[in-house]
Amino acid sequence: MRSVVPILTVLLAIVILWYAAAVPMNIRTALTQAERDGAIVAPATRVERRDANAIGLALRNPSHIPATLDQERARLPTPHRVFSELWNTTVMKKITSKRSLVFHAWITLSATLLGFAIGAVLGIALAVGIVHNRAMDMSVMPWAIASQTIPILAIAPMIIVVLNSVGIQGLLPKAMISAYLSFFPVVVGMVKGLRSPDAMQLDQLRTYNASRTATFFKLRLPASVPYLFTSLKIGAAAALIGAIVGELPTGAVRGLGARLLAGSYYGQTEQIWSALFAAAFVAAGLVGIIGLFQRITMNQMGFNR
């Protein structure tokens, strides 16, 4: 486990930066509260403090710095408060509760998995078509690239509304947005993988008078496996983003996207941050599971020397 030390070093640096940033971010609120409680702060009035530099304020009122690190509804909640929120909404709640982050994460994850499955299958199918059909090569690839230049935030509400008008609600519209984001890396990776055999390998199969089907299953498909796994990892992370974005425009009440939205409506910054972390953990989990499958498959196929 040589990677543990560098990872922990980076983590420590992030935590230190985070606490350091919380001081100027939260100092105004802390000073206002202290003033209300009768403490002496400098400058004395709120109007003067509003125009003052935040770091300067912190330096002039060092005794109020501790209050910035442990504030309710802080602008930037500190790590320990975010993680106590995470702890309270995961381990301490029943997972069937609507206040449980596990419950919300599962709602988002189920849309992610469905969308990822659709996107992966679609991506692989398109890649096979692109490699074997010149017309598809010329026509599909530019559209696939163009599809990714459209801001997902713009198209997501339309997908939701259109599907809703034909009576499709819930999981599927979100999964469609996930699929929309995740098929692209799969297409690109898979096309590259299916084309990875060199001229010599293709000539060799020609000397065996191999059919296109045989060439595909014996050479192209196995050769594409390393590329496929790499693009699946990117696709899985993109699918999660798609599912979260899909929850935003509808004002959904369930899912990580709903938690982000509700948190920002009600100024529950800790809720926002804990939903962000939950999303990150889910994404890391997905990528990790695909990585595990990759290692097992690659070892069995003898790719790893």
Place this chain on the structure above:
Amino acid sequence: MNRVISAQSLDLTFKTNDGPVHALKDVTLDIHKGEFVSFIGPSGCGKTTFLRCIAALEDPTGGTLSVNGMTPDEARRARAYGYVFQAAGLYPWRTIAGNIKLPLEIMGFSKSEQAERVERVLDLVELTGFGKKFPWQLSGGMQQRASIARALAFDADILLMDEPFGALDEIVRDHLNEQLLSLWARTEKTIAFVTHSIPEAVYLSTKIVVMSPRPGRITDVIESSLPRDRPLDIRDSTEFIDIAHRVREGLRAGHGDDV
């Protein structure tokens, strides 16, 4: 002796942006059954291109070429030849046995027949017992032997070899040359062999075809007077040195003022 490969004033011109390139010009050559023919010459002389024409991997632009009495493409579809490339080109995801089975699977041999043939050709290239290994577990020389076994597996009468030992060091190369000769003696195949090396060409061949570039053409065809049974030290005999000298002269003549 019956002709296996017959080329009559064969031409091949590639069109490039810098104008046409005459890869082969007026190449006429017969290869008879059981011969070991080497093609030698500098790069660009068309020796590999000629081999690829025989294999129907390139289309000649003029002249006639027949392989086993058929057109090259018919011969390819009849699986008349095995082709060994410069690189072993083994699939990393298949074992050695799995790699040798590749052409057999494509050609639709039964499972039991496949297993039997794999054992037989592994034996021929002296790799008995290595079937379950993966390519990366083998040295470069062993990998190239496995690729020869793969080309032998489906019993084609003709073996086309394109600098198969070019990437190997001299000691390994000597050993493989010796093995190739004994394999040739046992299987009575017709072998066309492309090489850069004069000693390799002289040691292996019954007929040496010297070629030169721009345009790619045959400058000399040398029938070797060496006996079929050739120990490695035959390379010190005066006969061997005489043939090698003639090959070198042919190469120099073909080069003209280029060098």
